[in-house]
Amino acid sequence: MDHPTSLSSRRQFLAKASQGAASLSVLSGITLPHVHAAGSDQINIALVGCGGRGTGAASNSLGLKAQTRLIAMADVMENRLEASFNGLSNKHPDRFSVSADAKFIGFDAYKKAIDMLRPNDVVILATPPAFRWVQFQYAISKGVNVFMEKPICVDAPSGKRMLELGKQAAAKGLKVGVGLMCRHCRVRGELFDRIQQGEIGDIILGRAYRLQGPVGTCFTKPRDPKAEPSELLYQIKNFHSFLWASGGAFSDFNIHNIDEICWMKNDFPIEAKATGGRTDRGDYVDQNFDHYSVEYTFRDGTKFWLEGRNAMKTHNEFASYVHGSKGMAIISTAGHFPSKAMTFKGHNKSAKEIIWRGKQPEPNPYDLEWQDLVAAIVDNKPYSEVERGAMASLVTVMGRMSAHSGQAVTFDQLMAHDHEFAPNVDKLTLDGPAPLIADADGKYPTPYPGANGLYEYVVKGA
Ligand SMILES: NC(=O)c1ccc[n+]([C@@H]2O[C@H](COP(=O)([O-])OP(=O)(O)OC[C@H]3O[C@@H](n4cnc5c(N)ncnc54)[C@H](O)[C@@H]3O)[C@@H](O)[C@H]2O)c1
Numbered sequence: 001m002d003h004p005t006s007l008s009s010r011r012q013f014l015a016k017a018s019q020g021a022a023s024l025s026v027l028s029g030i031t032l033p034h035v036h037a038a039g040s041d042q043i044n045i046a047l048v049g050c051g052g053r054g055t056g057a058a059s060n061s062l063g064l065k066a067q068t069r070l071i072a073m074a075d076v077m078e079n080r081l082e083a084s085f086n087g088l089s090n091k092h093p094d095r096f097s098v099s100a101d102a103k104f105i106g107f108d109a110y111k112k113a114i115d116m117l118r119p120n121d122v123v124i125l126a127t128p129p130a131f132r133w134v135q136f137q138y139a140i141s142k143g144v145n146v147f148m149e150k151p152i153c154v155d156a157p158s159g160k161r162m163l164e165l166g167k168q169a170a171a172k173g174l175k176v177g178v179g180l181m182c183r184h185c186r187v188r189g190e191l192f193d194r195i196q197q198g199e200i201g202d203i204i205l206g207r208a209y210r211l212q213g214p215v216g217t218c219f220t221k222p223r224d225p226k227a228e229p230s231e232l233l234y235q236i237k238n239f240h241s242f243l244w245a246s247g248g249a250f251s252d253f254n255i256h257n258i259d260e261i262c263w264m265k266n267d268f269p270i271e272a273k274a275t276g277g278r279t280d281r282g283d284y285v286d287q288n289f290d291h292y293s294v295e296y297t298f299r300d301g302t303k304f305w306l307e308g309r310n311a312m313k314t315h316n317e318f319a320s321y322v323h324g325s326k327g328m329a330i331i332s333t334a335g336h337f338p339s340k341a342m343t344f345k346g347h348n349k350s351a352k353e354i355i356w357r358g359k360q361p362e363p364n365p366y367d368l369e370w371q372d373l374v375a376a377i378v379d380n381k382p383y384s385e386v387e388r389g390a391m392a393s394l395v396t397v398m399g400r401m402s403a404h405s406g407q408a409v410t411f412d413q414l415m416a417h418d419h420e421f422a423p424n425v426d427k428l429t430l431d432g433p434a435p436l437i438a439d440a441d442g443k444y445p446t447p448y449p450g451a452n453g454l455y456e457y458v459v460k461g462a
């Protein structure tokens with residue numbers, strides 16, 4: 001199977017997106033003029049998943065010049081919702097209108113929050129990614145715009161569902177942003193244009209590094225049922241540890257670097273060949289490896305290497321580079337922002353060989369992604385990042401699947417694979433069971449390369 005869109009149409013889409021970024025940067029500094037389609041200037045926001053990023057995204061949305069207003073909040077944990085409520089109401093008192101009866105708790109809370117929106121308002125989906133397709137589907141049925149955090153799927157079946165839902169949302173004219181905020185970075189946008197114009201020649205290699213200390217959850221002791229009576233909420237709280245909830249630390253953290261390399265290459269890879277293991281993790285109660293090395297191959301045969309590691313006292317690097325036939329480019333140097341993007345005549349990061357250096361200071365891409373989404377809503381322009389977000393999420397899954405299974409995995413094989421980690425994620429209840437059950441020692445199945453075909457783990461006795 002080919003990727004869901006042809007290369008040429010993807011190129012056109014990306015070229016337009018890049019042009020859009022340039023014109024929107026002009027828009028971003030001024031008051032948005034257009035009247036909101038539902039009859040007032042106000043764009044109401046509902047927040048689903050009131051944790052760190054959800055609260056941050058809501059704050060970004062309330063910091064816009066457009067008349068945004070937070071009116072509803074939903075979470076499965078009351079303490080998370082209350083902490084977010086207090087933080088946002090203090091920071092944005094003029095834009096905060098969440099009344100006591102607009103705070104919803106539970107696995108169906110998202111429906112109640114979305115039900116408070118009018119068509120053309122926006123729901124923020126910032127739960128762990130397992131719930132993305134469930135909540136996106138409901139938002140589409142209610143005709144509201146969506147901002148959803150990355151990754152937007154955790155396995156191939158949920159990725160295929162997101163691609164299909166993206167088409168349904170576009171057919172309804174809904175505007176959908178996906179939290180790969182680096183795509184909205186203006187300096188990276190200029191780098192993309194320069195690369196497409198041949199400044200460093202044809203791209204022949206990508207390199208990305210997410211080398212850092214331990215991330216996610218690193219418990220050595222199993223869940224204590226007295227302190228954590230709900231296995232399901234324990235897994236949700238520690239979602240980076242569980243593949244069903246997040247796609248694991250690999251999907252959650254590496255997707256940004258994978259996506260920015262694919263952006264510059266203007267394509268998504270068709271194969272992954274990866275290694276990895278749990279050298280440093282010992283008895284950790286989670287499903288992650290602590291190191292991953294992925295060779296991605298694009299359809300023109302060129303490669304992209306991703307190195308991911310979570311270990312103490314090792315070299316730290318959080319950066320992405322591309323090399324062309326005439327030189328190289330820095331896409332990001334130390335995290336998401338500022339990118340400090342640059343191009344060079346040769347393949348060394350030598351001050352003498354600099355061709356171009358992105359203008360500093362760079363605006364915050366977490367604000368820019370909201371400016372772009374809301375500008376599209378106000379101007380009623382087509383706006384969907386779903387296909388691109390699903391593809392980035394899926395090729396991330398492809399790399400992870402290759403490392404966990406110990407097999408080379410093509411995009412076709414990935415898309416044909418039926419392992420859905422949590423097929424009943426839309427039916428979970430606060431007092432119901434978790435999608436993954438611990439064994440008698442309180443441990444969960446971990447990947448074992450070579451043991452289970454393309455399955456990333458198997459549950460004993462299942
Ligand atoms: N774009 C970025 O740079 C960036 C940065 C951080 C996190 N993220 C993404 O944001 C998402 C959330 O991450 P986080 O760090 O905020 O996690 P978090 O644990 O701080 O927040 C998640 C919240 O969702 C709630 N929740 C879980 N399941 C729910 C459900 N079914 N319905 C309603 N609420 C539910 C949790 O109780 C919690 O309050 C993840 O997908 C993550 O990858 C993106």
